[in-house]
Amino acid sequence: MESLSEATSGAVGALVSTTILYPLDTCKTKYQAELRLPGQAKYRNTTDVFLEAIATRRIPSLYQGLGTKNLQSFISQFIYFYGYSFFKRLYLKKSGSKSIGTKVNLIIAAAAGACTVIITQPLDTASSRMQTSDFGKSKGLWKMLTERTWSEAFDALGISLLLTSNPSIQYTVFDQLKQRLLKEKMKNKSGADSSPEALSAFSAFVLGAVSKCVATCITYPAIRCKVMIQSAESEEDLKDPAYKDQAQARKTVSGALSAIWKREGLLGFYKGLRPQILKTVLSSALLLMTKEKILKTTWVVMLALQRYLVALPRARLKNA
Template sequence: MAEGLDWESLTEATSGAVGALVSTTALYPLDTCKTKFQAEVRSHGQGKYRNLSDVLWEAISKRQYKSLYQGLGTKNLQSFISQFVYFYSYSYLKRFHLKQSGAKSVGTTANLVVAAAAGVCTVLVTQPLDTASSRMQTSAFGKSKGLWETLSEGYWIEAYDGLGISLLLTANPAIQYTVFDQLKQRVLRRQSNKVATENTKSSPASLSAFSAFLLGAISKSVATVLTYPAIRCKVMIQSADTEDGSNKPRTMMGALSSIWKNEGIPGFFKGLNAQILKTVLSSALLLMIKEKISKFTWISMLALKRFLLTSERRVKSH
């Protein structure tokens, strides 16, 4: 059993998942404000929130400080599972491609395909949690419900609201991690005195904390700008029911139509600065943590592998 496991993929997945937990928790209040701001459609310039700070001020004025963390448990669960599935799938598929093609490195096109395939796997597994966390974050401060109650509202199929856009947005991490990997390879090549050898017993080469943070910020910025209109549509579709009883859009075309009718072209990029700030910080922090703990995770996985192999031998000997 131990021999059959893909330990390198498990290392990548575990490191990514831990990084996701830390970054999600640290930046969650900003994420809540951003999501509530994106979900609101301003009719002819009139709306509850003029900017991101208005959302924060609402929580402070109502003394609902804890509400800035509403849905954190669900978001952390979703982040941990999604990053574990994504990094495992991405690492496994990348090495599978190299084995089948015989190439020494993954080209840009192949990297995009592999990243997109990993993204699709992730979306199909975590979409209900993604929808639930969005509903919790966009609920009125102090009125957020629990995970089970949130998912139980309406039909279960509604837990997959925005699935089509989520699948479309697999292009976002695909672009992000492709840009990151390409930049990472260039940086590591320049570190001639630290070139890693093809030895399974040695720990994988890693970036410095600053380099990982910088490359993560650059790669996520590129991906966010290219996919932002779809990101905002997804938030609108997955948001909680509006307090005034008005109907929220149920499809991407409905969301696009609502934005165009009420806000015009600028509406497609409403909250872009907040999205970039949050996602760049989150992604850069995630990748920085992942790179820094990858050696420790690798050593831990090797120790676990030896333990399992020893246990299996003992069982067979008896």
């Protein structure tokens, strides 16, 4: 029951954050997927993507692939939170411990993340292709999954597994910053009052945002490669002879890295970093805020449903 309520509230939180931030996510993804020589780029920033949607009267296209993305977000967050809660409770039961250390917590989070990625990768690939398709020309989920081979549905699976390290980096940085901040506070306190001090809500929010930014900066080249590998082929790209020569190569990790280096140089590995950080921080905040708000309600509903299902057979036997 505890695992199910955690998973359900986390999945609903993912739906809320994904839906609210989807236009920003689409602009960010299309900007990240573009690979052109300096001076030939169609988009200078994510704002240009949004302005193109307005100019071509394709604002609804900023939501193309929303259904698939929501399905992927719901399933992935449900599996992640359920797996995380399940593995955590299993560890406590087997070890006999009352709490979980930082290292074990990171391992459990990575295991839950890996399970999530393997199961939801085809949906992730399909949603990325829908977002990066030309405005108004996105195909449906079924066509996206069936028009290519099954192995292509798992494009960038290796990078996705690598990116499960992102939360591990985030929590490690957060823990280190937290310890330093609390140590400084303890030094400034008087000797009479030497009780340990907890972080304030504002300090925790700031440290959480900073740690997420650090984790995103470290893993961002992998994030950009993942988007490029999963992106759809636009009409302009297909007309470009240079793109045709590199089309197959850039569908591999080494090919994507090489293409970025040749066309955009070192800075190309961090193209779209700012909107990525903005979207990631806002998404995490909305998800966790929604999850915490509905967690207690979800628990009550689950408990009532469980009691109803247990009482139903008894009522039938009594009537019989």
